[in-house]
Amino acid sequence: MNESMVEWSRRVGQAELSVELPRRWAHSHGVAGRAAGLGRVLGEDADLLVAAATLHDVGYTPRLAATGFHPLDGARFLRDEHRADERLVRLVANHSFALLEAEERGLREVLEAEFPLVEEPLLVDALVYCDMTTTPDGTRTTAQDRVAEILGRYGADSVVGRFIRRASPEIFAAVERVEAALAGQPR
Template sequence: MGVSIWEWAEWVAEKELSSTLRRRWVHTQGVAARAAELGPAMGKDGALLTAAAALHDVGYAPRLALTGFHALDGARFLRDEHGADERLVRLVANHSFALLEAEERGLRETLESEFPLLDEPLLVDALVYCDMTTTPDGEPTTAKERVAEIEGRYGADSLVGRFIRRASPEIFAAVARVEAALVAQPR
């Protein structure tokens, strides 16, 4: 029996993040745990969501940070070094409204052309939910607290600070949609 997509993703993320970016690895584990909780609600895409959650920040790994934009660097790494599933790569590339950050960095056209946004709103929103309701220390939080933490960590006038302010209405809406979908799930 082969390794599942989730097991492979966890192995890759641990290999790339655990020794060089310990806190990022802890956050990643928390995001993946949130995704695993959503798995049953995601049906056949539960394992894909969990794999994307495990890999969403892999582009921060120092050896992979070629452009300095982790979403693009991570997606290129997964595509080029691992030949990863296209949907997985596109989720990593576009997680948490990365197109808005790409725009701030002058990389929007590059990201859009290499990794078009998936036309699967619930799956895209679910990854936003998992990332934006997990602290840097891997603990559950609210999206509002997470956005405030990011802005505080990077600074309001930084590139990431500008991005997170622009993205926050979309982040809050995505989280609300996932929460509503979870409430509507039969028990």
């Protein structure tokens, strides 16, 4: 029997994060749980979203942190070591408006060249929604509280702080679009 994408992502995520970064694994596990609840609005892409949610922060693993930019490092790991599905890799690379953070780090052109954006708005929004409504410990929160938590943890003048301030309007809009889709309203 072949291993499903969801089972594979859980196995890889747990192997890479659970021991060295247990809190990051708790977050990723919580994000995946949120993703599992979006199946009715994503249809055939539901498993892809759960896999991307599970692996979105794998690039934080110290052995993978070549550039120090976790979306890029994680995507390269999935592509190079696992030959993972291209859409999955591109979702991990671009999760939660990573292009804006890449720009802050001088890596935007690299990220865009290696991992073009996935051109499926609801799928991209859904990953933002799952990530930005889950605390570092894996519990549910609001996007506003999550952004505030990130700012508090990193500081407003850090690379991440500058990025999250720039991205917050886009994050809030993505969350609203997913909530509207879940409520059965037009986007």
